[in-house]
Amino acid sequence: MGSDRNRPPLDAAGVERLALDYVARYATTRAKLRDYLNRKLRERGWAGDSPPPIEAMIARLAELGAVDDRAFAASRSASLARRGYGARRVGDALRAAGIDADDAAPAIEQADAAAWRSAEAFAKRRRIGPFSTVRADPDQRRRAFAAMLRAGHSPAIAHAFTAAAPGDVPQGDNGDSP
Numbered sequence: 001m002g003s004d005r006n007r008p009p010l011d012a013a014g015v016e017r018l019a020l021d022y023v024a025r026y027a028t029t030r031a032k033l034r035d036y037l038n039r040k041l042r043e044r045g046w047a048g049d050s051p052p053p054i055e056a057m058i059a060r061l062a063e064l065g066a067v068d069d070r071a072f073a074a075s076r077s078a079s080l081a082r083r084g085y086g087a088r089r090v091g092d093a094l095r096a097a098g099i100d101a102d103d104a105a106p107a108i109e110q111a112d113a114a115a116w117r118s119a120e121a122f123a124k125r126r127r128i129g130p131f132s133t134v135r136a137d138p139d140q141r142r143r144a145f146a147a148m149l150r151a152g153h154s155p156a157i158a159h160a161f162t163a164a165a166p167g168d169v170p171q172g173d174n175g176d177s178p
Contacts, residue, residue, distance in 0.1 A: 009045035023066045030058050031098020069103040077107035084122025087111040089152025116172035119157045129164040
């Protein structure tokens with residue numbers, strides 16, 4: 001395929017084709033689809049007399065279930081939690097993806113409920129505290145604590161893991177919180 005500069009400006013059918021191809025290829029949000037279509041319109045131009053029907057197209061795809069911000073949020077939240085990221089970091093990722101607070105709320109609550117398991121996964125992956133082979137010195141513990149905070153964990157949970165001795169895995173209440 002040639003560059004977009006050598007292609008004719010988009011019309012309504014062209015924008016619809018781009019939108020359908022994009023949602024077929026990627027799990028996406030309304031905001032990401034909007035950004036993609038606007039970028040393509042900037043690159044190729046618009047051939048129509050009226051404004052491009054981007055919002056109507058996005059609404060129709062959402063109504064059909066091809067774009068589902070709430071499902072995207074739940075999937076992204078679960079993925080980040082498995083990788084060891086906390087609720088704050090999950091919320092940041094969902095905001096960056098353009099998901100509004102109402103659609104993000106259940107996913108953030110899910111991440112909050114899994115906070116302890118996520119922190120444990122992060123500590124295991126980074127060999128922090130109980131998953132280290134040797135007791136960390138104070139400077140290493142401070143760096144590990146900072147890493148856990150950047151990963152979106154609460155200070156209480158980060159402290160529980162960074163203060164633990166190798167092999168002494170801390171237990172949270174009901175397995176989810178300290």
